[in-house]
Each structure stands twice: as structure tokens, then as C-alpha cells.
Amino acid sequence: MATILIADDAQIMRNILRLMLEKAGHEIVGNATNGVEALERYVQLKPELVTMDIHMEGGDGMTGLEQIVQQDPAAKVLMVSAVGQEQKEEEARNLGAVGYVRKPFQLDDLLEHIHNALTG
Amino acid sequence: MNRASTHLSESQLGFLQEVMECGNSQVKPTLEMLTAQTVDQLSIQLRIIPSSEVSRYMDMNPEPLATVIGSMHGDVEGMFYFLQSKKDFLSLGHILIDSISSSIKRMANEPTEYLIPDWLKEQRSENLDTEELEAQMFDAVSEMGNVLFGIYLTALYNGCKLGVYYDTPTNEWDDQHLLLEQALRKNKNESNCAFVIRVDYTVAGENLRAWLLMLPDLNGLRAMIDSR
Numbered sequence: 001m002a003t004i005l006i007a008d009d010a011q012i013m014r015n016i017l018r019l020m021l022e023k024a025g026h027e028i029v030g031n032a033t034n035g036v037e038a039l040e041r042y043v044q045l046k047p048e049l050v051t052m053d054i055h056m057e058g059g060d061g062m063t064g065l066e067q068i069v070q071q072d073p074a075a076k077v078l079m080v081s082a083v084g085q086e087q088k089e090e091e092a093r094n095l096g097a098v099g100y101v102r103k104p105f106q107l108d109d110l111l112e113h114i115h116n117a118l119t120g
Numbered sequence: 121m122n123r124a125s126t127h128l129s130e131s132q133l134g135f136l137q138e139v140m141e142c143g144n145s146q147v148k149p150t151l152e153m154l155t156a157q158t159v160d161q162l163s164i165q166l167r168i169i170p171s172s173e174v175s176r177y178m179d180m181n182p183e184p185l186a187t188v189i190g191s192m193h194g195d196v197e198g199m200f201y202f203l204q205s206k207k208d209f210l211s212l213g214h215i216l217i218d219s220i221s222s223s224i225k226r227m228a229n230e231p232t233e234y235l236i237p238d239w240l241k242e243q244r245s246e247n248l249d250t251e252e253l254e255a256q257m258f259d260a261v262s263e264m265g266n267v268l269f270g271i272y273l274t275a276l277y278n279g280c281k282l283g284v285y286y287d288t289p290t291n292e293w294d295d296q297h298l299l300l301e302q303a304l305r306k307n308k309n310e311s312n313c314a315f316v317i318r319v320d321y322t323v324a325g326e327n328l329r330a331w332l333l334m335l336p337d338l339n340g341l342r343a344m345i346d347s348r
Binding site for chain 2: 009010011012013015016019055056057060081082083084085086087088102103104105106
């Protein structure tokens with residue numbers, strides 16, 4: 001079981017992720033609706049993992065990722081995004097993301113990525 | 121298709137159609153993920169037509185359109201639209217907002233209200249006022265547009281190796297289709313080439329239709345063709 005912060009500006013996605021992850025035994029400690037808020041919440045809550053969307057108004061996920069990793073090089077940030085281009089995935093990994101899940105995703109796929117992110 | 125108006129040959133059109141249709145396989149998983157229900161009778165039709173033909177092809181009823189809009193950047197500039205009639209938007213919006221609560225309820229043969237967490241109960245449509253409900257509907261439908269944009273831009277990347285990104289989508293009511301007409305007029309003076317994807321699907325007993333519209337700039341269209 002891990003403590004997880006969900007960063008996504010769409011409530012429906014936050015709900016889907018929360019239910020999937022809680023069902024798998026994880027604890028959702030907080031939500032953020034943009035990259036700036038994700039950094040604030042990360043510092044405040046110190047989750048073991050962050051799921052981060054890319055397209056968010058008021059602060060995109062790539063910037064949020066970069067700032068969280070700068071703040072805490074050990075931070076584990078898993079990108080969960082509709083942008084499925086390898087270029088973007090590579091950019092995220094170079095910024096320190098521990099994984100990349102493309103939307104739409106299945107529960108098993110998401111959980112495997114979470115497991116790999118936490119244990120990798 | 122009017123070959124003369126799009127200035128594309130049949131083989132060029134065929135290539136572009138094939139590239140974009142690679143995104144079709146992800147439409148059903150998207151709809152099912154967000155609605156938390158099985159989607160029946162899915163039909164996807166992709167056409168590449170002159171901008172001047174789009175309104176006639178779409179043949180939309182004269183009611184407001186719920187419009188999710190994205191600006192494309194990178195190797196292809198332009199605009200992306202996710203469009204629905206007001207009627208379908210309202211039906212889909214309700215399904216999306218209540219999707220997860222409904223899926224929990226369907227899991228057991230006995231009353232399952234107690235399984236629904238309090239935080240989720242608060243978000244159900246019956247507990248929202250009119251303004252909140254519309255905002256939540258647009259939020260959910262925008263996310264659907266966001267994921268569908270991503271699918272087809274990924275298809276474009278995989279087929280043409282073109283990196284195309286988009287700003288966070290915005291949403292608006294297009295009461296008299298003015299936004300749509302304005303976008304089509306602008307595109308007519310650019311590439312005059314519209315990628316129109318019609319999605320007909322049945323979910324929760326509702327027959328719904330949505331449109332994806334990609335309007336690339338001329339340089340972007342050339343880049344797509346030259347990538348062959």
C-alpha cells in the first residue's frame with residue numbers, strides 16, 4: 001500500500017484514479033488540479049507516489065514534474081496522460097518521471113505501472 | 121470528396137485516412153473508461169473533406185453545440201474540435217458524472233449505496249445545482265475530448281512521425297454555430313482540408329453522436345503528405 005497524490009484537472013479522471021487505486025489498497029492522500037498545486041501538495045503531504053497529468057490549466061504536468069523532482073530528487077512521479085507520443089514520454093523520463101501511462105488505460109495496466117514505479 | 125478542392129490526390133487522401141484511422145481502435149476503450157460502462161454499437165467514420173463541405177456533411181440540427189476546442193502546435197498547427205449537440209451533451213454529461221456511482225451499484229445484486237464513498241455521493245448530479253452540474257458536465261466532456269484528441273494525434277505521430285501537441289482544451293457553447301463556421305472559414309483559406317470523425321455509439325441505453333474535427337494549417341498538411 002502506498003500514499004498517492006493525484007494531479008489531474010479533470011474531476012472524472014481524479015475519481016477514476018482514486019477508485020482504482022483505493023480498490024488496489026493504496027491511500028489517496030490528496031488531489032491537485034495543476035502542476036503548481038501538485039508541487040505545493042507534494043511538499044505538504046510527502047506522498048510516496050504522484051500521478052501527474054500533462055495538460056492542466058494553471059500549470060502543466062511537465063513543469064510540475066520538473067519542480068517536484070528538483071525539490072526532491074527521490075520523488076516518484078508517474079505521468080498519466082492522453083499524449084501518447086514517444087517524444088513526450090522521453091521528455092518526461094528525462095525530467096525524472098518514473099513511468100508513463102497513456103490514457104485510456106485498463107486497471108491492470110495502471111496497477112502494473114504503479115507497482116513498477118514504487119518498486120523500481 | 122472533392123479532389124479539386126482539397127488539392128490532394130486519391131493516394132494522398134488514402135494515406136492520410138489510413139494514418140488517422142489507426143486512432144479508431146482506442147475510441148471504444150476511451151468511452152468505456154470514462155463512462156465506466158460497456159459501449160455498444162460503436163461506429164466511427166473518418167472523412168477528409170474541404171472545409172466548405174463540413175457543415176453540409178455534419179448536417180447538425182440548429183441547436184447549440186457543446187464545443188471542446190484545442191489548439192495544435194508543433195509540426196502541425198491548427199485547431200481541434202470535439203462537438204456534440206446540446207441534447208447529446210446533456211445525456212453524455214449525466215452518464216459521465218454518475219458513471220462511477222452507477223458502476224459500483226451494478227456490481228452487486230443487492231443494494232450497494234453503502235459501497236459508494238461519501239466523497240463520490242456528494243458529486244452525483246442529483247446533489248449539484250444547475251450551474252455546478254453544467255460545469256461538471258463540461259469538465260467531464262472536455263476530458264473525453266482531451267483523450268480523443270490525444271488518440272488521433274498519437275496516430276498522426278506514429279504514422280507520420282510528426283510531433284503535434286495541444287494546449288489544455290477549453291469549452292464553450294456555440295449557440296448558432298458561429299465558432300464552428302468561423303473556424304471552417306479560416307481553414308478554407310489555409311489548407312482547406314478538414315479531418316472529420318463521426319462517432320456514433322450507444323451507452324447506458326442512449327444513442328449518442330459526437331464529432332471530432334481537425335483543421336490543420338497548410339504547412340502541417342504538407343508535412344503529413346511529405347512524410348509518406
